[in-house]
Amino acid sequence: MGILPDEIKPAMQGVIPSHVVTCSRDGAPNATSISQVYYVDPDHVALSHQFFNKTVRNVRENPRAVVWVISPETFDAWDLEVEYDHSETSGPVFEAMDMQIEAIASIVGMKGIFKLRAADIYRVISVTKNVDERIPLPDIDEPAGRR
């Protein structure tokens, strides 16, 4: 029994951008939005490594990160505590991500320029459905004076 619930899958299709927060070795935080967090299995997610950016550099120094994903169907938001595990440049996960990137890149004439260098695999440590951070919807059941 893995840690990721089935209902999180729609949030990992790239419909709504996700966010990832990392920290450098000396503690400088970095938050960035990314196009998609990929579901690997109930205990792992993958992030695409296309350009050498701060996220890629930070997790190699300091593997802990927090990822925030949103379901486009329910607007539920989840916080995932993750830990960078390893990087893959072949195999089914890499290929699935690479295919998708290549397909979309070819549509906008960026084939070959926009390439997947690696699939960075993260182990999921915890999942929190973050009801409070949900995009606000009218909530008539909200008890008065709850805060």
Add this chain to the structure above:
Amino acid sequence: MTAEGADSPGLREQIARNQQTIDRLNRDLERKSDQVRIIQQISSEITSTLDLDQVLEIVLRATERVLGFQHSMILLKDLAEDTLRLFASRGYDPTGVGAEVAFGEGVIGVVAERKRMMRVGSLGAGIAYITSIRARLEAAGEVAPAGAAAKLPGLPKAQSQLALPLLVKDRLVGVLAVESPKPNAFDELDEILLRIVGNQAATAIDNARTYQMVEKLSRLKRFFSPQLAELILTGGADDPLKTHRREVTVAFLDLRGFTAFAETSEPEEVMGVLREYHADMGKLILEHEGTLERFTGDGMMIFFNDPVPVPNPAERAVRMALAMRDRVAALLGRWRKRGYELDLGVGIAQGYATIGAIGFEGRWDYGAIGTVTNLAARLCGEAKPGQILIALRVAGEVEDLIEAEEVGPLALKGLAKPVPAFNVVRLKGRV
């Protein structure tokens, strides 16, 4: 917070959510078993026909009715190149049948290239994301601007696509794709179901296509050499049965004295002579890569440079005619001993002709129409026993090659002015 008990909003919410999950799972299960049952029906339907259009129709109807996908298409791999062509679609207007997708282009092209299924739920977001990065790179001068977007068949604003390679023993037959304007329209269950349909479809489509090819091949083999028929079928040559216009060299030949011979001889003797003559001429036609357009008794029409363009068609025609004359001379020795007075006459002309299938359903012939065929036929008619008469255009092409004598100008039926003509004596350098 235990005091709140079962009335706790958190707990109520949790119970409601659990119920939702159970409902969803039940719905999924129902959908799945329903679909598996119907898919079994399709499998018997799909294998009951060898008609490609019908097979494609059954597959698309099934993806709509059974799986509920409203926009679906089947692209088949070109037999010669790494390209896909749209063969059938459902839920599109206009259909766009015939549209091409190169391997590696878009979701469908990449699926064909990698031979792996792909499910994308956020095409719009993905495109917007890469476009914005592109703009940044362009601004920084890191990529060249432009790079035209590929024009692909399908919904103009598809958000979700699920594309499945149709494989028969790891050989790509085509791609079955469904799409939706809604994001995240397809899930893992859809993948499983589409794969079931697709596995059956791949084999059925492959069989239907093979059958179609065998039929077409047998039709083509009536007109063309087996090698050429194969070439046409695999797309290495255009389908010559489609009407087209091209410059060709046309050779007509017949046997002088044949009519008289046929009148005074037994039919068995006539057939015996024709058989020998056809067999030997046929070999020489193939050797010189000529196309035999037709036989009529002792007459034959052969052309060069179609359906497959050849270098120096005039030279080939003349060389073939000379070889035929030599061959007939050998046959003549035997024929004369039996008292047959026969000899070969040939006419060769070059020019534009309209070429294609002529006839009606069930009896198609491959034919060329144009002044060039008329001219060649008339020259053949004028040729004395053993003569090879060539038109001016042909003579110009082979003048360095042959010794010829002028015999014209000849007044020919169907031609307004007398035309110059030359008799080919021999190849230069031969005695």
